[in-house]
Amino acid sequence: MTTIPTDKKLRLASWAEQTAPSPMQDMLALTARPGLISFGLGLPNQELFPRVAFAHASMQVLHNKPHTLQYGPAGVAHNLKASIVQLMKQRGVTTSEEQIFLTTGAQQAINMLARLLLEPGGLVLAEEVIYTGFLQVLEPFGAKLLTVPTCPKTGMDVDAVEAILQAGQRPSFIYAITDGHNPLGSSMSQAKREKLARLAREYGVPVIEDDPYGFLAYEELTIPPVKALENEWVFYVGSFSKILAPGVRIGWVIVPEALTNKLSIVKESYDINTANWSQHAVAAYLETGELADHLDLLRREYRSRRDTMLRAIQSHFPSETRAEQPSNGMFIWVQLPDFVDVPTLLRDAVEQKGVAFFPGQAFETAGSVAGKHSMRLNFSNATHEQIEQGIQAIGELIEAQRTK
Amino acid sequence: MTTIPTDKKLRLASWAEQTAPSPMQDMLALTARPGLISFGLGLPNQELFPRVAFAHASMQVLHNKPHTLQYGPAGVAHNLKASIVQLMKQRGVTTSEEQIFLTTGAQQAINMLARLLLEPGGLVLAEEVIYTGFLQVLEPFGAKLLTVPTCPKTGMDVDAVEAILQAGQRPSFIYAITDGHNPLGSSMSQAKREKLARLAREYGVPVIEDDPYGFLAYEELTIPPVKALENEWVFYVGSFSKILAPGVRIGWVIVPEALTNKLSIVKESYDINTANWSQHAVAAYLETGELADHLDLLRREYRSRRDTMLRAIQSHFPSETRAEQPSNGMFIWVQLPDFVDVPTLLRDAVEQKGVAFFPGQAFETAGSVAGKHSMRLNFSNATHEQIEQGIQAIGELIEAQRTK
Incomplete structure (x- = not known):
């Protein structure tokens, strides 16, 4: 004994x-x-x-579609993806359902992309002052962070990004909040967007463009996200948390189609699939046309x-x-x-x-x-x-x- | 240029x-x-x-509680935790709300526990034939797996577990499905449960007890999970997917209270918090008493x-x-x-x-x-x-x- x-x-x-x-x-x-x-x-x-409209959409879905309470492949709500394609068009981004991957909110999307792209102890490029939830994603990786300053008016210092890449550093990805920056409130100028898109393409370093605030635009003139300028090397993260409600826990990623298979592997290991019920309820709400x-x-x-x-x-x-x-x-x-x-x-x-x-x-x-x-x-x-x-x-x- | x-x-x-x-x-x-x-x-x-009852619960929650569509700390639905305490009592497990952590399904619970316990390239002990979703969790860690056989009648070979520990191996955790094993269908004998609990305690190696099927018991005599025998070293994972519906994406972990703070850090980086709407809808359904x-x-x-x-x-x-x-x-x-x-x-x-x-x-x-x-x-x-x-x-x- x-x-x-x-x-x-x-x-x-x-x-x-x-x-x-x-x-x-x-x-x-x-x-x-x-x-x-x-x-x-x-x-x-x-x-x-929009509680009343959303409650109605949710009820309709539970009554009409029993499979919304079942497991299902990540992409089961095709009508939701179709609506996201239309939404992205309003932001100046042309995409297709095949490039969209649904997640349990934008936070999960960022975490999953990091999981796909980053080795333990790997290198990441981001702004010096940044969303804390992004830093939390990096923590278990023990990632090394390369940082650049941010101008309060025109956003991320893209020249500093270029200098880092020119010096031979190759981060696994660049993280950027291009509109309504958290915490700085800044939005990136058109010139900087163009340069960031070019750098991503030229150096083969992907950009994770985190865009929860893009639709909350307060001026007449809005600029499309970097994704609109570079489809292959920019991975766009969107969210319904700020434009509908955080409680629905639905976000999306737009990536090259070949990457969605890899994302579905990560997704299955994270939480099997994004709640079908929630996906279909959001889809039903969007189909009412009330979002505009x-x-x-x-x-x-x-x-x-x-x-x-x-x-x-x-x-x-x-x-x-x-x-x-x-x-x-x-x-x-x-x-x-x-x-x-x-x-x-x-x-x-x-x-x-x-x-x-x-x-x-x-x-x-x-x-x-x-x-x-x-x-x-x-x-x-x-x-x-x-x-x-x-x-x-x-x-x-x-x-x-x-x-x- | x-x-x-x-x-x-x-x-x-x-x-x-x-x-x-x-x-x-x-x-x-x-x-x-x-x-x-x-x-x-x-x-x-x-x-x-139970679609009709659940739709009713969901509707009630959306109408009466606007904050169920808001962000909120992971544990916001205290009534859900209280109901889980009662549910666990039916399984012979005495616990408290402070030891319960809510997750986006049991898969996320397992993933989060691995994230907390496992280093890259670390060591894990599991059965030779096992749930594929568990192996998917291990994949990004490059974890090394120590395996033991499973008896179709009495479950995991706990003597083999002991031999591995006696030989000086110290896995970060032992993974076990103790009832209605996936894929083997086996349930662990009482003697083996007692021995596994003792080994966990003696060697200081935690057991992740994955129990999605414990409530789906088809015989008169049911045995409590290993958690009932060892509270400190057994981390219990439960789920509403098999007893209510997978679409609600709600699971739970029962851990020593000190660990819930660490879990909340992982949770925030994974998906901020488990959908409040879903938490409260499940809580409202459970409060009808219809689950029995x-x-x-x-x-x-x-x-x-x-x-x-x-x-x-x-x-x-x-x-x-x-x-x-x-x-x-x-x-x-x-x-x-x-x-x-x-x-x-x-x-x-x-x-x-x-x-x-x-x-x-x-x-x-x-x-x-x-x-x-x-x-x-x-x-x-x-x-x-x-x-x-x-x-x-x-x-x-x-x-x-x-x-x-």
Whole structure:
């Protein structure tokens, strides 16, 4: 009989031993406080979800199509793919159902593409300040990150991308949010899009173009995504989370047709297939044709909240503050004067004023200090009154720091 | 200006270059043929889905709870976790909401646990003949597999597990399907469960207990899962796919509370959170109390299909055939006489008789020949008439091979 040692400790994979919950998780817990005004998370406004129309679509599907509750190949909702082809046309992208792969939200799409493209310890190129969920995808790979700066007006520094490629570095892929950047709010200029497309093609380095905010466009003139300029080397990631509702958990990837077989292998190992029920419910909703009006509503509502927030920043934040007007998305990136201690500001804002935001540092890649005196403000999920009141409260705390 | 080389080829991660679609994918395509009798895939019977009750629950949730379409922390449906605690009690497992983590189906749960526990190139212990979806999870890790045989009557060879551990091998985890094994149909004896629990505890090697079929129990006497014997070192994976419907894509893990934080990090990088809508719809369905009757219905229907299939095998297959009666699940594993060429049998069955099944080889781990003369037959997804007709047709083809 073996003796039982009592010092056994569970061994996790080394990345998992070291990892800690993301700031997003903490923020989610924080924002559950009743009465808190939150500019923190990137939540779409749930008052605007087309609940009645969607509930009707869902009901119709459950009644008419028993197989929507069954397993099925990833691509079972062909009518959904057909609708996505039409949606992409509105963004200036010509594609076909054969190039579309459906996923359990855009996050899974990014994770699956990384799984396909990246070796453990591999190399990735991305912006210095970037969506934290992307960094979480890289973590288990122990990936090495090459970073480039981002211009608040024109987006990713594509010359810096070129310099890295010219120097002989070959990342497994380049990650880019080209419209309504998270967290910077920036959209990439046409010239930069063209150059990025050319670099991807010339150097044979794929671009993962993450585009959850492309349809949330607030200006008359919108530019098509990089995907429209380069079909083979740009892998486009789209999502219904911001234009319909996150709860449906449906995203899509547009890749060269040959890659969809590989994606289906990854998909099966991840979660077998994207919920058929959800796929068909979204398809049925899209077939009503109501999305166009719904998008108009979202653009109108979010645009006016954006404008309210920009006006409030101008009124209540110090004159040295810099904040670009985002043409897309849900975020305003605010660069505060150097005297502002942002972590203290956040603590005071939550505790004294009941207002939350994300400090810029939360989005920094390793070694970057680009977010030190910055904050990300979400404007989609608060009322005009909350925006005015919350920004004024933060402004008062900033002034109090100055005079200390 | 750089010249444009035309020989650029997309480089995938090395595992992805080598991988090929699973036999399941091919089978899914095959079974889409109209009129085909399929004993191939492990599909629950969609005629038995509680569609009306579930549609009602879904509708109620969409009408009353707008936040079910919003993002939310993974554990948002506390009432669902409370219901799972009660469900587990029926399996003889005492747990708490704090130990339960909700996932997008059981497949994701297994994938996430592997992500947490396994290093690239790491070591895993499993049965020689095993669920292909598990092998797909291991593939990107380049994991090394230690295997043990399985007894068709009493399950996994736990003495062989002990020998491996005694020899000093320390796999990151042991993977076991303890009830209604896929593909073998076996359920582990009480003595083996006790020994496996003891080995996990003594050697500090966690067991992932994959239990999608535990609630589909066809005998009076059911044995609790290994989880009931060892709470710390057994990570239990449950699923609503086989007892409610796969389309809801909800599974769960029961782990020590300290691990749920780590799981939430993996979860966020995989797909942010499990669809709230689906979580709440399942919770609302469970709160109607209808699941108990529904499980009775499933057990009755599947038991009688199992019995029909066993009788048909006895009538139409050669007398040398061996097939155990499974006490749980959806599968009968059939060991055919050595003269049977199973790949040819499958081809002829599909082409000449319009009947599909899975050859045993599809479930073999590398180096194994344990499935060479075997087949996996699913009995949940066909009518009694189809079972009788399909088994007779396969029996005729087997006889034709004998006399060749």
